[in-house]
Structure formats: C-alpha cells, structure tokens
Amino acid sequence: MAAEVCHHAIGSLQSHSHLGNLNHHQNIRSGVLRLATKDFISNGLSKGISSCFGQRNCIVIRSSASHSQTSVVDPVLSPSKSNTGDTSKKSNEAALILIRHGESLWNEKNLFTGCVDVPLSKKGIDEAIEAGKRISSIPVDLIFTSALIRAQMTAMLAMTQHRRRKVPIVMHNESEQAKAWSQVFSEDTKKQSIPVIAAWQLNERMYGELQGLNKQETADRYGKEQVHEWRRSYDIPPPNGESLEMCAERAVAYFRDQIEPQLLSGKNVMIAAHGNSLRSIIMYLDKLTSQEVISLELSTGIPMLYIFKEGRFIRRGSPIKPTEAGVYAYTKRLALYRQKLDEMF
Ligand SMILES: O=C(O)[C@H](O)COP(=O)(O)O
Structure with a gap:
C-alpha cells in the first residue's frame, strides 16, 4: 500500500529532477496532490492564532454525511446514552486523540523517511506502549492510521494498554472480496471491537529525493538553513517531494471528509499518523498560520487530546499518566467514562 502511494505521489511529481537543481525543484507543485481543500487552506488557515499550544479555537464544521465505514460505539458511553433525549448533533461531545x-x-538512524515503510525501533515500541498507558482511560470508538506500518504498530501497541480491552480490528475494504472475507458475524463481538481504518492520505509527507538520506549529512552538504526550509517551511517542497502545504491538501481533506463526520456523530477517535501529516491537521484544528506552523514540532509517541464539542475543537494537551486528573476532569463525559471503567475492571 505504501509503495503504491509513493509511486502515485512520485508519479504525480516531475520525475526527472535531481538534488543539484534545487531552485527548479523548489518550484514544483503537484497538480494531482492539490485537492479540494485548496481554498479552505488558504482562507481558513491564514486567520491564525498567536500561539501553537493551549488555545481554544472555533472552527466551522461542515455537516457532510458520514462515510459508509461500519463502526462500533462503546456501550460504556455511547452518544445516545450520554445525550438521552437530545438527538441534536450539536450536543454531542467526542474525544480526539492524535498520536x-x-x-x-x-x-x-536519523534518516529522512517520508513514505518509506519502516517499522518501529525497540524504543518506538516502548513509546507506543507508554502512550497507550496515558490514554488508557479515554474512550476510543474508531481508529484511523496511515497506511504505514510505524503508525499502525503504534496504534495497535497503544491499544494493548487500554482499560476497556476492546480489540482493534483492521478494516479491509480494498475489494468486495476482502470486505466479505473479513466480516464478523456476532453483534456482541462487534461491540467489543474497534474498527481501524488505514488511509494513505494520513501518510507522512513524501520526502522526495531526501528519502533515505542522513539528516545531518544533508545539512552539512546543502546547509542548515536549506534543510530547515525543506523540513519545516509551509510551502517549499523538498526536491521532488511534498511541501507541508501539499501534504495538508490530502491529509486535511481526509480529516474533514472522513473523520469530522464521525466526531460530529459523537464517536471518539484516535488518529495514529506522522510528524508532518499531523502538523498539517493540527494547523487546521488550531488555526495556525503558515508562519506559526514552522515552529510546531511533534515528539514521537506523545498522545494529544482534543475535545470536539458544539463544532469546536478544544485542545486539552497531553495526558501525562492514566491517573492524572487534569485531562479527565475537563469534561463530565470523560470523567463518567473513567468512573465506569473503575467500576467495570
Ligand atoms: O519522514 C521523516 O523523516 C520523519 O518522520 C519526519 O521528519 P522531519 O522531522 O524531518 O519532518
């Protein structure tokens, strides 16, 4: 899948380029990768806030229809239970975990990775497990990952720590046969499952001709400033690769089309993805400007929690450990979920 995506992305870019011709490459923009969010990105994100963290931001949520993916709502705290008598979509609240x-x-090894499909290191495995402990009392009804194994490993390892002990199950909708052959025939078993949807749109930015190169050696060769520009600027792509802007055009479009409707219907969502695909999503959620996003850095394996309520994303930060009151105390709904878990297990 990842190879397919990379070929697609590479094929959509000009393929005859080399590192030596930097100015030419810096101007390359892929038509294929420029998706429907172009206007949204340029209009919505330019009205930014002053700081990357701890802000409350208001966004307009489209009321687009949910996609057809089956999902299983946690019986401990389903939207219908938490909103008895009120079917208004606006009253729903949902947790969004980004990792x-x-x-x-x-x-x-300090190598540019991009769309190359590399697994976790031993330290990465430990980080994913630690991340799972931090979010072990936060409800998760649906998981989105990129198509790359490092994000999928992270999601699965994190879920081994979850107190609700549901089983994450990878959805296979790539063909009718794959769909039919992976059906589950017990409603009870379905209720104890969490669908995992892998989407190439959440992949790491395609790092072009930097993929596989050592970051330090590249900085020594092309200069620190040039490499920083490739890695952190909003609209300058690495040679023959995707800029953050190009990555945002597919990752944010996917978030808006496939993930927001789930949150809107009250589902609690976890997204396991990558430094740059998540930077672009956070840029959208927090309404960062293209200047502000330059200094946004994400550490590996640190979960971040947002509360989606009444069409707004409220950033709660990163739960330090399962027992930490701050994050859970924030909403009644999260506190109730945690209390139910205490009673159940
Ligand atoms: O693709 C990579 O090399 C990393 O996952 C992200 O790299 P960056 O911090 O250089 O953007």
Whole structure:
C-alpha cells in the first residue's frame, strides 16, 4: 500500500529532477496532490492564532454525511446514552486523540523517511506502549492510521494498554472480496471491537529525493538553513517531494471528509499518523498560520487530546499518566467514562 502511494505521489511529481537543481525543484507543485481543500487552506488557515499550544479555537464544521465505514460505539458511553433525549448533533461531545508514531528504525538512524515503510525501533515500541498507558482511560470508538506500518504498530501497541480491552480490528475494504472475507458475524463481538481504518492520505509527507538520506549529512552538504526550509517551511517542497502545504491538501481533506463526520456523530477517535501529516491537521484544528506552523514540532509517541464539542475543537494537551486528573476532569463525559471503567475492571 505504501509503495503504491509513493509511486502515485512520485508519479504525480516531475520525475526527472535531481538534488543539484534545487531552485527548479523548489518550484514544483503537484497538480494531482492539490485537492479540494485548496481554498479552505488558504482562507481558513491564514486567520491564525498567536500561539501553537493551549488555545481554544472555533472552527466551522461542515455537516457532510458520514462515510459508509461500519463502526462500533462503546456501550460504556455511547452518544445516545450520554445525550438521552437530545438527538441534536450539536450536543454531542467526542474525544480526539492524535498520536505521532513511536521512534522508527530510521528515526533512530536519523534518516529522512517520508513514505518509506519502516517499522518501529525497540524504543518506538516502548513509546507506543507508554502512550497507550496515558490514554488508557479515554474512550476510543474508531481508529484511523496511515497506511504505514510505524503508525499502525503504534496504534495497535497503544491499544494493548487500554482499560476497556476492546480489540482493534483492521478494516479491509480494498475489494468486495476482502470486505466479505473479513466480516464478523456476532453483534456482541462487534461491540467489543474497534474498527481501524488505514488511509494513505494520513501518510507522512513524501520526502522526495531526501528519502533515505542522513539528516545531518544533508545539512552539512546543502546547509542548515536549506534543510530547515525543506523540513519545516509551509510551502517549499523538498526536491521532488511534498511541501507541508501539499501534504495538508490530502491529509486535511481526509480529516474533514472522513473523520469530522464521525466526531460530529459523537464517536471518539484516535488518529495514529506522522510528524508532518499531523502538523498539517493540527494547523487546521488550531488555526495556525503558515508562519506559526514552522515552529510546531511533534515528539514521537506523545498522545494529544482534543475535545470536539458544539463544532469546536478544544485542545486539552497531553495526558501525562492514566491517573492524572487534569485531562479527565475537563469534561463530565470523560470523567463518567473513567468512573465506569473503575467500576467495570
Ligand atoms: O519522514 C521523516 O523523516 C520523519 O518522520 C519526519 O521528519 P522531519 O522531522 O524531518 O519532518
């Protein structure tokens, strides 16, 4: 899947380029990768806030229809139970957890990775497990991951720690046969499952001709400033790769089309993805400007919690440990969920 995505992305860019011709490459923009969010990105994100963290931001949520993916709502705290007598979509509240994958074997070696499908290192495995402990009392009804193994490993390892002990199950909707062959025939078993949806749109930015190169050696060769520009600027792509803007066009479009409707219907969602695909989503959630996003850095394996309520994303930060009151105490709904878990297990 990842190879397919990379070929797609590579194929959509000009393929005859080399590192030596930097100015030419910096101007490359992929038409294919420019999706429907272009206007949204340029209009919505330019009205930014002054700081990356701890802000409350208001966004307009489209009321687009949910996609057809089956999902299983947690019986401990289903939206219908928590909103008895009120079917208004606006009254729903949902948790959104974002997590960058744990350290990969190429993070460990300081290599540009992008769409290359590299697994977690031993440290990355430990980080994912630790992340799972931190979110073990937060409800998760649906998981989205990228198509890359490091994000999928992170999601699965994190869920081994969850107190609700539901089983994350990877959805296979790539063909009718795959769908039919992976059906579950027990409603009870379905209720004890969490669908995991893998989407290439959440993949790491395609790092072009930097993939596989050592970050330090690249900085020594092309200069620190140039490499920083490739890595952190909003609209300058690495040679023959995706800029953050291009990555946002597919990752934010996917978030808006497939993930927001789930949150809107009250489902609690976890997204396991990558440094840059998540930077672009956070840029959208927190309404950061293209200047502000430059200094947004995400550590590996640190979960971040947002509360989605009445069409707004409220950033809660990163739960330190399962027992920490701050994050859970924030909403009645989260506190209630945690209390139920205490009673059940
Ligand atoms: O693809 C990579 O190399 C990393 O996952 C993200 O790298 P960056 O911090 O250089 O953007």
